[in-house]
Every structure is written in C-alpha cells, then in structure tokens.
Amino acid sequence: MARTQVVIVGGGPSGLLLGQLLFKAGIEAVVLERKTREYVLGRIRAGVLERGLVGLMGEAGVDTRMKAEGFVHDGTQLAYEGDMFRVDFAAHTDATVMVYGQTEVTRDLYDARAATGGDTRFEVDNVVIHDADTDAPFVTFDQYGGTQRIDCDYIAGCDGFHGISRKTIPASVRREYEKVYPFGWLGILSETPPVNRELIYANSDRGFALCSMRNAQLSRYYIQCDVDDHVGNWSDDAFWDELRRRIPAAAAETLVTGPSIEKSIAPLRSFVTEPMRWGRLFLCGDAAHIVPPTGAKGLNTAASDVHYLNQGLCQFYGDGDSRGLDTYSEKALARVWKTERFSWWFSNLMHHYPSQSDFDKKMQLAELAFLRDSPEAQAAMALNYVGLPY
Ligand code: RFL
Ligand code: PHB
Secondary structure: OEEOOEEEEOOOHHHHHHHHHHHHOOOOEEEEOOOOHHHHHHOOOOOEEOHHHHHHHHHOOOOHHHHHHOEEEOEEEEEEOOEEEEEEHHHHOOOOEEEOOHHHHHHHHHHHHHHOOOEEEOOOEEEEEEOOOOOOOEEEEEEOOEEEEEEOOEEEEOOOOOOOHHHHOOOOOOEEEEEEEEEEEEEEEEOOOOOOOOOEEEEOOOOOEEEEEEEOOEEEEEEEEOOOOOHHHOOHHHHHHHHHHHOOHHHHHHOOOOOEEEEEEEEEEEEEEEOOEEOOEEEOHHHOEEOOHHHOOHHHHHHHHHHHHHHHHHHHHHHOOOHHHHOHHHHHHHHHHHHHHHHHHHHHHHOOOOOOOHHHHHHHHHHHHHHHHOHHHHHHHHHHHHOOOO
16 A cells, blocks of 8 residues: 555646645655646647746746746737737736746646656546545555555645546535636647737637737637537638638738647636635645636636645645645635636626627727726736736
8 A cells, every 4th residue: 555645636737836846845746647648748728827837837946948938928919999909017017927838837847757756647547535534535546457545644636627626525515606608719729920929819899819829930829719619610721711800900911820730629617616625635726716718817826726735735744834724725715716807807808799789899898998098907907917926
C-alpha cells in the first residue's frame, strides 16, 4: 500500500502547478491523470495569463521559457459598429498580462515535474476518492489492469468540469449555480501572423469575434456560433469570411489567412459549486467553477485557487497551522465570484443574443460608448482584466 502527503486528481494546469509548488515546499504529491501527456498537451485553450499566474510560474521555477517567448500586453482593443478603442492596462493599473498559451504552460510544468522526479501516473481509470470526510482518506484507481490504492493526508480535486472530485462531495452538501449561454465559440488556430499587435474583442450584429494569438507566427481566432453548430459546417474559407465581416474594416483588410491547424467549438457556461472543500478534499480550477472565456479568466482563476491551497498546505506542513486550509473555500470563492461577475458582464456586453430586443442592443451600445469615453469605467475593466489581487 502506497502513501503520500497529497494526491492530486487531474494533470491539467491546476494539478501540475500545485504539484510543482508543493515540490518546491518539500511536500510530496502524486498526480493522477486519466489521459496521456500528449492528449493533455493537444488541447488548445487559454492564451492570456494574469500577473498572478505569471508570478506563480516564477514561484514554481518554470518561468524561463515564458519570460523568453511570451508577449507582454499592456492593453486590449474593443471594437463595435466600426469603432475601435483601447483599454490601457498600464494607465489604470500597475500590471500587464502575458500572452503565452496554456499548452506551453502545461508543457513547462510537465517538463519540470519530470526533471524533479515527480510521481505522475497517466492513463489511470476509475479514480475513486474514499473517506475524504475522515482523518484517513485514500484514493483508488485502475492502471495496467490492476487496482491500486494510495493513502494520503489531503486530496486536491483538479480534474476539471467533468471530473469525479466535485461529485464526491455529497449532493446534500453541495450547492451549484449555473448559467448556460445560448451560443458557443468556434475557434481556429492558424500558422499566420496575428492581425493586430493586441487582442481585438469585437461586438458585431453578426455576433462576437475575437482576434488573439500565441506568437508572431501563430494566431488564434474565435467567432460566436450557434450552440448546436458543428465544426464540419465550417470550412476554413467560411470561417475567414465570417471573421472578416465581424471585425473592423481596417483589420479585415490586413487579415492574413491560411489553413487551420485546429478547429473546435466550445459552449459558454458560468458555473460555481460551493463549498470548495469537503473534509480533506479541496476542489481547484474547472472542477469547482467555469467562466465563459470572454474575459480569459478560466485558467487564471484555477491559478488563484492553487495559490490559496498551496498557501494552506504549506502553513499546515510548515507549522501545523490549519487556518489556511480551514478558510480555503471561503477565500477562493470570494475571488471566484468576482471573476464570475466580470466574465458574465463582459460576455453580456460583447455577444449577440438570439432573443435580443432593439432596446437590449441599444443598452449594449450605450455601455460600450460609456466604456470608450469613461476613464473610470476603463479602470474597472483594466483592474479585472489584469487580474484581481490574491
Ligand atoms: P482541466 O484543464 O480541464 O484539467 C483537468 C485534468 O483532469 C483530468 N481528469 C481526470 N484525471 C483523473 N481522473 C479523472 N476522473 C479525471 N477527469 C478529468 C483531465 O484529463 C485533465 O487533464 O482543468 P484545470 O487544470 O482546472 O484548468 C482549467 C483550464 O483548463 C480552463 O479554465 C481554461 O482553459 C479556460 N480558458 C481560458 N482560461 C484563461 O484563463 N484564459 C483564456 O484565455 C482562456 N481561454 C479557455 C479559453 C477555455 C476554452 N475552452 C475550450 C473551454 C478558451 C477556450 C476555447
Ligand atoms: C485565447 O487566446 O485563446 C483567448 C484569449 C482571450 C480570451 C479567450 C481566449 O478572452
């Protein structure tokens, strides 16, 4: 029978970041991942890192490549009705964001984990968390045709929205809050130079569009689509044509197109589960909450959870003080709800709703004009976009 201090369920960015931070503090952890490393690295997701996550990458000792290859952005562009204005982060905050893909963050964390001899089990099935509400929890899982058991002090549930950790908390204890949006995002990755130096978030009558990037030769674009649309309905040409119609003319004219190397549709959802702790089980990241991607907050909110949990575990193992762990759920949720609010607000502002009335549309335009003209409104947006303090 094996034993460790912390079992981390899920080898996505939350689980790996926590694993590396614990390693730095001399706390032993085993990471259990259902898929292969290649599969996890094949998911194209987040692209914008808040200062908090940038700092945690440094704390975890994995920021060398990010610092060399990432792009620091100190503003973003918002477009509507042929108009485009800039929200200047540097003018309103003392922070910037880093454009560096989740794929690269995850790769750096996996490389560091391998280099430090961290115990990571891939392709594990049927992970079950046992006795999390007692002082002797353990986790079982299937691998190589046999069932294994690891006893531990604590379990970190970092297994994403579809994982098993959240569902381990009895329904009578859990309270869930959800909003499903009536549209999705169709995203493509293409080996073309980005259309603009900064991201462009565009509100148009045909629906939202976003121009983002990974590096000088790799672009990431999204367009709002029907929630039940299929990737097969969208040729590359159809995507580019639709994107051009939704972004300002000057950008559309200079857009460089090419074959897509990835194309996928993501639904949009706001979701929070409370509490984020049950006994010795702590939920982190998408396992506990989802935001629509409009504010680029999913990975970043996962990182703030990891920060609070790491702090609590270090306090406990360092001087036996469990106060950080006892207040984890409360602290994490306080920040989660503020981030949910920002992502919901920004999504409402930028998308076309199927049921939108002319009045609703006028309200969106008035709010965009207010944001364009008000330094105070821009300061509020900038503060949220660069990331609320931990
Ligand atoms: P993940 O990434 O889902 O990782 C969970 C891991 O757990 C594994 N797993 C299990 N392992 C063992 N046993 C089980 N029973 C398991 N069940 C699941 C899974 O295989 C997986 O490896 O959750 P994590 O680590 O909490 O990370 C969250 C982020 O991935 C997510 O919030 C972001 O990608 C959201 N997101 C964005 N976030 C940002 O901060 N900035 C962005 O710019 C941004 N853009 C995006 C996004 C998400 C998107 N999609 C596709 C949903 C853009 C998109 C399009
Ligand atoms: C991305 O580059 O994938 C991205 C950027 C900003 C967002 C969402 C996604 O708000």
